[in-house]
Amino acid sequence: MNPTIDLLRNHRSIRKFKDERLSTEQIQAIVASAQAASTSSHVQAYTIIGVTDKEKKQKLAELAGNQAYVAENGHFFVFCADLYRHQQIGEWAEVEIEESLQSTEKFMVAVIDAALAAQNATVAAESMGLGVCYIGGIRNNLQGVQEVLQIPELVLPLFGLAVGIPDQQPDLKPRLPQEVIYHENSYKAAEAEVKPYLNQYDEVMQHYYDVRTSGKRKDRWSDLVMSTLKGKSRMYMKDFVEKQGFNRK
Template sequence: MNSVIETIVNHRSIRSFEDKPLTREQIEVIVKSAQAASTSSYIQAYSIIGVTDPEKKKKLAELAGNQSYVEENGHFFVFCADLFRHQLIGQMEGKDVIPSIESTEKFMVALIDASLAAQNASLAAESLGLGICYIGGIRNNLKEVGNILNIPERVIPLFGLAVGYPKNTTDKKPRLPLAHVYHENEYNITNYDQQLTDYNNLISRYYKERTGGKRTDTWTAQMANMLEKKSRMYMKDYVEGQKLNKQ
């Protein structure tokens, strides 16, 4: 196993950071690493906003569900799906690009591009000895997030990425078994129920050991409880209001 793979498999979310900002060099390395990610047809349909203003970070932390580590970290990045610049490209080149920009396909491309870039950024940060935590909570109220970050149309803030020097390191959560995730030649549902049962037992033991017996819940129970609750149901209207995913 080489150092790159070790960095990947040793990932865990960090939610407690030292009060130490990232250097400009670290920030640029992380962003350049993000830009080195694959991008569909060279479209580069994303932007990254670094948030350093204390008041903005405080407000984003509140919108994200009062997650303190959104405010207290070495640097906070917001990854955005971005087709705004492509609208400008159409104007510059005298081409009607709007139907394409507003298509579900290009919306998916922007989401994928941003996600690939973010994972590159995360791996770069972790390779530097930093910790990271993705923040989906900024989608709790994207209109307000958009106001704080001055987001134009055809741009959607997807998630935040808190980066910094870890204060406390958590245990690594066990992932689903390989046989449940990796299929060859066709989607295989053989033994799916048993695989989930075995995974539940593993997760229950993990929580029991981590909490001294105070918590023993299973993964399927967590997921069912989470999915039973409707959340961020405004998203379709918001996305279409940003003139994306309209056709």
């Protein structure tokens, strides 16, 4: 349709990068693009931490579940929800904002701001021919990430973003049918309106894994999702989020 839509629809996660660092100009362009994203009430409640120190990257790779591409990439970004600077401004101005900072609404604002910024960063990186991979695995051990990156209260690491020159070209992974994702005027919850499309998608994903693994896997999407959701992963999160000063009200 146009180059921007083609770029967006060709997104894929890259987990193997060439051993070449991003230039300062590339990093600055990616961060500037992230900053151009929409932000609620212009509060800009996020921070991006670029990790270049090899030991820190290796430690983050271990914390994320020994994912090698966390350490081996062109540049590693950590996107954080951040209300710490707002707390500082309040202290300097002698304005009481603690209750607001601890609200669920401001927690959501900070998380959404960071996510929007990260997606802008991703599109910018891919427009330069770079590859990316989001790393939710850093949430396996946020206490450890906090220590590695010296993160204060009211800052919450959400995910990493590995960026670099791709050294692989994986197949595009099929997405859910639009009939499941896009609803007009009201939410479509009836089984007859949803299940046929999910069954169709299960067949598509079975074929995808069958071809990709030469017959070693034939997973249905719904089975994979149920397996994921049955597991009780990162159940410490609520306590950690509150410890950091978020979502207390």
